[in-house]
Amino acid sequence: MDLNLKEIKPYGDTLGDGAVQLSFTLPLKCGAHSTEAARRLVLSMGFSEAEVVNNVDIGEGFTFFVVYGKGCRSIDVTTIEVAQVKTSVWSRAECNTKAPEMFDRKLIVVGACIGEDAHTVGIDAIMNMKGFNGHYGLERYSGFESHNLGAQVTPENLLEKAIALKADAVLVSQVVTQRDIHMKNLTQFVEMVEASGKRNEMLLIAGGPRIDNALALELGYDAGFGRGSYAEDVASYILQELYRRKTSALA
Amino acid sequence: MDLNLKEIKPYGDTLGDGAVQLSFTLPLKCGAHSTEAARRLVLSMGFSEAEVVNNVDIGEGFTFFVVYGKGCRSIDVTTIEVAQVKTSVWSRAECNTKAPEMFDRKLIVVGACIGEDAHTVGIDAIMNMKGFNGHYGLERYSGFESHNLGAQVTPENLLEKAIALKADAVLVSQVVTQRDIHMKNLTQFVEMVEASGKRNEMLLIAGGPRIDNALALELGYDAGFGRGSYAEDVASYILQELYRRKTSALA
Amino acid sequence: MTTSLGLDPKKIADLRKTADSITEKVRPLIKSNTTLTVERAVLRLMGLDGTDADGVPLPNVVVNHLRSILGGGIAIPVARGMLHHNLGINELAEKVSAGEISLLENTSVSRTRAEEFLTELVDEQLETIENNRKTREKMISDLGEGPKPWQYVIVATGNIYEDAIQAKAAAEKGADIIAVIRTTGQSLLDYIPYGITTEGFGGTYATQANFRHMRKALDEVSVKQGRYIRLVNYASGLCMPEIVVMGAFERLDMMLNDSMYGILFRDINPVRTFVDQYFSRMINAFSGMIINTGEDNYLTTADAIESAHTVLASDLINESFAKAAGLKPAQMGLGHAFEINPDTEDGFLMELAQALMLREIFPEAPLKYMPPTKFMSGDIFKGFIMNAMFNLAGVWSNQGIQLLGMLTEAMHTPFLHDRFLALENSRYIMNGARHIGDAVSINPDGIIAKRAHHVVDETVKFLHEVEFDGLLKSIAQGRFADISRTMDGGKGLAGVIEKNDDYSNPFALAMARKTGIGEEVTKWI
């Protein structure tokens, strides 16, 4: 295939056809009029063609549409830079070997699911013995001392505990995202840490299915991990980043 | 619900949230970079938020994405006019009663699936005895004499037959639409009819799953019928339209 | 030829006996304590509602006011106050709130007088609830109801007005049951918010006004559709019995109500939970509501294959507690779920085995079957067919309550059309395979039968262990859902009050008489 990276388009069955499937509901009665509205709405998104292939009354005056658009706008992918976590990923074994070479003590990690969020499976996956999907959690990493505070911890409590335990890294999990509650909680926590004057003493790491590194950086965290991350990603990051800070402080 | 018809947006779970589901493939490797490309592509369609919820390698360097966009553009539905078939729909019984009151002879209808298209189920549904979905076809309408020429009829043959039979209405079906072949076939036929000088002697009606009245008018037909149409729609239209022409010619 | 799995009836009877012995050992704990929310529920049953000038719910005001003497039960002191001041319960509470009246002072009203007064009040109040029950029964007999498995969907916009619109749309498209999911964190509030609400996260506040608004919407659509649509809320967390009271007054039809959910998943103190649970269930039983238990939740933290027996074990414990509180089998929406990793070879067969097994063990209960959630992902297409297989297992094993899966489970609370698609999915599958259970038999030496027998055997072992250690110790050992909770830990412990010998809860006895548990109730409350 001869790709022009400056003009990448969706691919349906021919390079550059710009084919996209969409579905949505309009608060309009089902019929020819709302179908035309759906078609035009999709055209207004920059498609050269739009075909409403399904329109169905879903009750109370709403209509659900499935539309196929063609000739979608293109995107220049040469200019896209993604703020990815820059450290490399070591296996658990590697982490276990390298940690004592890098630090003369165990690194202390404190984690919690803050706010009213009670979804602990994610933070447990990263921190607990058992881990997730065959990847053990930080409790099985010899270079770490790991404290998982669990669910529905207030930002105040988390900070208090982190200070008391002299945490090197604080892990914050957020799964519920409706009305952007996760952004509010994460922001609140980071502001409290800053107000406490301890921001430079701990790495702040956010995680959850709707979190990525870019978002975490934006919110003032040092790193963020989304769906599909495992303890080794987090351990590798903490080791390498703290080591970098230690050595560059010395230099 | 308080709808502002000048600014209708898709509805996910709150009025005006502009929630839309999209899926498409990009000719890019699966990873953070292509995910960001997918996200930006969706943002460029006029969404205020876009979340890539699934990205998966589908082989040969392609990635399939599922994205949820929010805050989609709105559409002013007060300005939308749809070119709908204007006659009203009579039941078969009504057609049978009214036809002899309107015309003193049977109306002659000739139909075919033209070009290389061999999808006859649609035209059969409209014309044959048996009909479709419990709606009998034109052969069961006492006011009509119906000739179904079947599949893969050349435009030449159809026109020839229509002239020979003195057709009042010609029904053209097109189901295959890849690379817009249906547009080409339909246009070719209408041009041949015009060249023959007989355009005013017959109603030209197009039909098929991707045809609607607006498209048919655009292509130079008198009417068009899409998915979900039945013989009664077509019979009602032919009766009323030919009657209108007859009476307005007299006036 | 038989569609059964051939489970050994003796084994099943033994399982039930073990479960009864387990719950029996918790009985003394339940008997000897009351809680803040139980007493608030009594006040609500007496007719108290509303908030004070600061927005504090009046039941909380009064209970807090009488905190020091709750060991005797709140009904008598409040009845005395009403008689003494000759005030309705709301006016009385308002004056208590304003500091104008203290109910801690001695009154001239004799206990007998108060008891007589209460007997009348209790009858009156229970009649209201009974009338709701009759209204429900009449509507069902007039309008009819959907065939089982009932199609159950949730609304959770956070805004009760949007919820109502969406609920009606769902009912028009085939839903039989609407559950209004509660906002994140409501279960940890030790009070019930008041009035109509429009701001929740991942759910909508459970308030009596919201219940009423939704009930009205569903009654409208029930009539329009010619099918009674049931309404569900959540009796869990720190206000379990109060929610049930509100539901009884507003004609809710079902309540999520599990004997251990709060302990395990909300870290609520075990004693608090068991006490609250018993009284809640009495009200459920009396008002004709169906409870839904929460075994599905185990499988969100534990593995669905390894821990299948804990689901059955918990169903048996839930059943035993429910029976004790007067619930009939037809009111027991015992829970389970379709949560096996979709990559598992023959995973569907194992799901089916478990669903058929529960059907065979609880033949009369309208089992509540939960859809795949844990393995749902952003791949909405795959998720949609996982839901289809779940629906197939549901119709095959003749479930009572099918909680429809949403293709967007991994992303957001359901959009309007997600719910529509779920209903369409279920309609297609259940109609197309309606009588599959009659058309095929389970081979006794096939994977399905073997799996079911295996789970039963594991449960026998497991329940005997729990019986040996006792339920509370077993919970502390993390035997359920891999979560450990201790008797003196968790939220709400401070709200547990030891009863004294004078303790009186006049509603308990009255309801017990009507639900048929009679004097038995005094062993529990």
Next chain:
Amino acid sequence: MTTSLGLDPKKIADLRKTADSITEKVRPLIKSNTTLTVERAVLRLMGLDGTDADGVPLPNVVVNHLRSILGGGIAIPVARGMLHHNLGINELAEKVSAGEISLLENTSVSRTRAEEFLTELVDEQLETIENNRKTREKMISDLGEGPKPWQYVIVATGNIYEDAIQAKAAAEKGADIIAVIRTTGQSLLDYIPYGITTEGFGGTYATQANFRHMRKALDEVSVKQGRYIRLVNYASGLCMPEIVVMGAFERLDMMLNDSMYGILFRDINPVRTFVDQYFSRMINAFSGMIINTGEDNYLTTADAIESAHTVLASDLINESFAKAAGLKPAQMGLGHAFEINPDTEDGFLMELAQALMLREIFPEAPLKYMPPTKFMSGDIFKGFIMNAMFNLAGVWSNQGIQLLGMLTEAMHTPFLHDRFLALENSRYIMNGARHIGDAVSINPDGIIAKRAHHVVDETVKFLHEVEFDGLLKSIAQGRFADISRTMDGGKGLAGVIEKNDDYSNPFALAMARKTGIGEEVTKWI
């Protein structure tokens, strides 16, 4: 305990006997005629390929040139010409095209000489094909192949380069078989287009160069995936046997090849079709290809419940013709489809009944199971679960070839990701219910068993009627697919040529010897 439907073996044997008697009556017609494309196929087998200066395929040039004497078969006159002019077949044909040589003139070469020459040529050419067969067998034994049901997907972009990319992507994601759908209308061309092509409508031209391009792509991905990926095309329309020859040379693995499809669905003359079909199948048999028959097509015009017996009847007729042409049961991809209206109560059970019934009647054939198409609509979500149920029926009834349904069936030929989603659908369903057929039995008095018995009984009746009237008359009466075709109607009749006594097709005998039909062949060709 048995997973069978308990069909009566005597009834099945009777069905087969009736089918044989039906095809036997068509034999004389096949025996006494040849066709333009059969003779062109002979030329291609002899090695002729390419086009003349005007782009006319050389096989057409030569056949047209010898039109007047085709009743004797084309092989001898061409062999004579080659010997007389001492030219290879391609050079000879080019000179014929240029008008430099006429093969109608008498040559000095004796018939015996020509026959000897042909024997050698035939051996040589058939060896090439045999080598392809061996290569396939070796690749399969070296690389392995996917478990059954094989996952079959189509590509149809119109552009062979895009097709190849998409085919490879599909193979990477689990496809076992790739079919390149032909462009609309190719089947009505009375010649084979030449060279690589990039412009088709709803499909891609079947040309030998396109076959080669795709075979190469699939060999690459077979090695990469460690799984032999099969390639399919369509031997139908007016060039049926020529396509098979091309396929044999380019190592295609399967051919759509139905004994009546062209008659019914392309309005091709019945005699033309039956004659073409027989020779096509001999080549299929010899080259080790699997044929796919087209019973699914009946259900696009007729109702899938009412006309289920016509599917079984046609399968039996296809089987009988196939046997006569030397095809082994393992080469018979007999067709059927999942096309019952999805609104039908217990529709899935009827689909399953029909699928199990065919499995029981044709235990060795790798049945080709077609997905829902007719009732697929713009509702891609519903379509996706219809495909899931189809996949469930496929794995349950142990189909050989599962043609995966596309969620966008009602809109367009498959997009790249439609195919991916289809493969994901099938993987999930088939893995999750892999051994369902072993785990459950069919109740003899349930809907499934009853439906299967009913269809068999209808077929017995139907086939006896067809036997009584004869196949050609039955077709004229519209007994198949509600479509009526007469012996003297349809396209391609002009291309049917009565054989004379000297008729010779040296490939037929040679292949017959190797496929084991031996002298029997002379009864048919």
